[in-house]
Every structure is written in structure tokens, then in C-alpha cells.
Amino acid sequence: MCRHLAYLGPELSLGALLVEPAHSLYRQAWAPRRQRNGTVNADGFGVGWYPADDPVPARYRRAGPLWADPSFADLARVIRAGAVLAAVRDATLAGADGEAAAAPFASGRWLFSHNGAVPGWPDAAAPLVPTLPPVDLLSMEARTDSAFVWALVLHRLRGGAEPGDALGETVRQVAEAAPASRLNLLLTDGTTIAATAWGDSLWYRAGPGDSVTVASEPYDDDPHWREVPDRTVLTASRATGVRLAPAGNPASSPTPDSARAGGPPSPKEPCT
Secondary structure, eight states: OOEEEEEEEEEEEHHHHHTSSTTOHHHHTTOOSSOSSOSOOOSOEEEEEOOTTOSSOEEEEESSOGGGOHHHHHHHHHOEEEEEEEEEOOOSSTTTTGGGGSSOEEETTEEEEEEEEOTTTTGGGGGGGGGSOHHHHHTOSSSSHHHHHHHHHHHHHHTTOOHHHHHHHHHHHHHHHSTTOEEEEEEEOSSEEEEEESSSOOEEEEEGGGEEEEESSOSSOOTTOEEOOSSEEEEEETTTEEEEEETTSTTSSOEEEOOOOOOOOOOOOOOO
16 A cells, blocks of 8 residues: 545545545556655555444455446445545555455554555564564454554554554654664544654645545645655644644644645555
């Protein structure tokens, strides 16, 4: 997976968010504009959304490219939601674990995705295995670095960590074990969004109706999109807006941002 997006705000159709914009996630599956690693995201996709009055999200995931799934067009036309997380994937090992490896990963009310890679996987991550309970490892949806990073994040969430802290601490832990890792993480529970910029692009747009969108790259040319600096943790909600903090210590010195909205990638190694 190499492009992802999360949205909180007034209800809208999945199509209006993921398909209709000029540079939508749908188009980013084959023609991303700001992707630094890989060029085509055709190894799976997924969408998670929160139905009205239900805190547990629904998911639709497939192992193939987004543009090749005719059923998604019908779903995107009729499903409406005020909280969404979606991703398209460029696999390091094409076909590995199929649909199970496609984000968003889920547990309870949480949805998660990872844009990036842990180089040297799985050897590089082996020192981190003892930090997880055995049942967490045995419960991983896929045998990929993204699924492992999600297990690390989820373990912290279950221990009571705030979303931004869970992401920031996980990024620091994985980067210490594998310093060249790209760890652009995205997490939501339907009321908040947390994300990290670590080795690839991250953008956000705060819009009308207390909405906020966080994405690997802008899906249109609205000038209100803002790029998140590298090595940053972003947290956002309808109530508090967008806040940025250093990824190494996400709980300290947050910078509030109350903004409201009104060239082709270089071919490099793929994401996970």
C-alpha cells in the first residue's frame, strides 16, 4: 500500500471522496503525483467506513487493483459516511497474503494503514518481537511488515496510549531497529485521526463543516492543502482541529492549526 486517506466530517458518498476528485485515491492507484517510492498501486485496496450510529467500522478489501473492481463503483455511489479510511497498495512482494494484507487493518473501533516499508523485513523486526504478547503475533492478519507495525500500535492502544502517542512511540521503536524505514501511519476511530510523516509525504486539509482530510497527497488542487513536515505526528478531530508535534515526542509542544479550507513520481522501490 502506497497511498492512503482518512476523512472526518459531514456525511458524503465514498465516490465523492475517493473517486470523483481530479486526483482522487482512485486515480492515485495508477497515476500518483507525489509518490516517492513505486509508481503503480495495483496490489490491493481497501476502504473502511463508520455507518451511522455504529462505532464499529465496515470494511471492503480486495487483492487486485481498485480500477479493476466493478463492484466498488456501485458501493462508492450509494454508501455515505462521515468517517472514512481508505488505501491503495503497492506490495514489496506482489501477492503476499492477498486481501488480508490490504489496508485498512481493523480491531474494534480502530482502522489503520501504513504507507512505507521496513527494510530487511522480517529480520530487521526480529528484536521487536519480544515486546508483543504471543497472542498478538498469532493474531496478525498478514505476514507483512505493515501488519506487524499495526500489531505494535494496537498493543499500545490496548495499554491506554493516546492515538498520537501510540503512533509516535511505534515509529520511534521501529526506526531504531530499522533506521531506513518509511513509517507513514494513519489511524482513526471514527472521531479522531492520527498520522505520522516519516519518510514520505503527508498532507491535510481542514475544511468547512469542521471536516478534516489527511492524505498521502492532495486529491485536488485546492490551495488550502498543507504539507506535514517529515518526522511529525498529526492528530485531528472535528472539535480540536489539527495539531502537529515532533514524531519523537508527540505529546510535547503540540502546534495547533485551525486552518479551514475553503510532477510525476520517480521510480524507486515499492512500498509494503
